[in-house]
Amino acid sequence: MPETYRVRIHKERLVFSTAHFITYAGDICEPIHGHNYHVYCEVEGPLDGNQYVIDFIALRDALQKIVDGLDHRVVLPLRHPTIKVVEQPGGEAGEVVATHGKRRWIFPRQDCVLLEVENTTAELLAKHIASETLATLAPAVRDALVSMEVGVDECDGQWGVYRWRA
Numbered sequence: 001m002p003e004t005y006r007v008r009i010h011k012e013r014l015v016f017s018t019a020h021f022i023t024y025a026g027d028i029c030e031p032i033h034g035h036n037y038h039v040y041c042e043v044e045g046p047l048d049g050n051q052y053v054i055d056f057i058a059l060r061d062a063l064q065k066i067v068d069g070l071d072h073r074v075v076l077p078l079r080h081p082t083i084k085v086v087e088q089p090g091g092e093a094g095e096v097v098a099t100h101g102k103r104r105w106i107f108p109r110q111d112c113v114l115l116e117v118e119n120t121t122a123e124l125l126a127k128h129i130a131s132e133t134l135a136t137l138a139p140a141v142r143d144a145l146v147s148m149e150v151g152v153d154e155c156d157g158q159w160g161v162y163r164w165r166a
């Protein structure tokens with residue numbers, strides 16, 4: 001009987017409190033608002049010499065660093081078809097101007113995380129976290145993995161889930 005092994009990291013402190021706005025139903029744009037996003041990550045792969053799929057600590061710490069980078073920030077989409085996001089000089093360390101039609105938001109650059117996504121949905125935040133996590137793993141560890149799944153809970157039970165397969 002085939003066997004598979006997985007490791008799951010789902011901890012109370014894997015949370016980021018972040019502001020965003022998305023478009024939906026065509027081009028309706030939400031007002032800016034925030035969520036306390038919760039994150040889990042699950043990876044599948046063979047057992048290594050330690051009988052680990054992956055060291056809990058290595059995966060936990062990689063996730064925490066990425067989650068901390070999103071915490072207390074505004075996330076903005078760089079690939080959105082109608083929300084335009086532009087960096088400009090100003091303030092202490094530059095500013096970010098986001099526009100959608102006649103609406104305009106200006107943020108200090110250091111308060112923003114600009115993401116290569118089409119919309120800052122929970123699904124695409126999950127994909128971003130998975131991609132960043134995979135990129136931080138040692139190549140030998142990453143190359144052994146069969147899959148990685150990341151879930152992002154936007155609102156107490158509303159999860160966007162992304163799965164990468166090798």
Ligand SMILES: Nc1nc2c(c(=O)[nH]1)N=C([C@H](O)[C@H](O)COP(=O)(O)OP(=O)(O)OP(=O)(O)O)CN2
Pocket residue numbers: 022030033034035120121122123154155158160
């Ligand atoms: N599949 C998805 N659906 C929706 C997403 C998403 O990312 N993926 N996002 C949203 C909105 O961002 C919206 O903020 C979430 O809606 P809502 O649950 O109403 O959020 P609230 O913060 O207002 O929560 P309350 O429980 O109503 O206070 C919509 N859909």
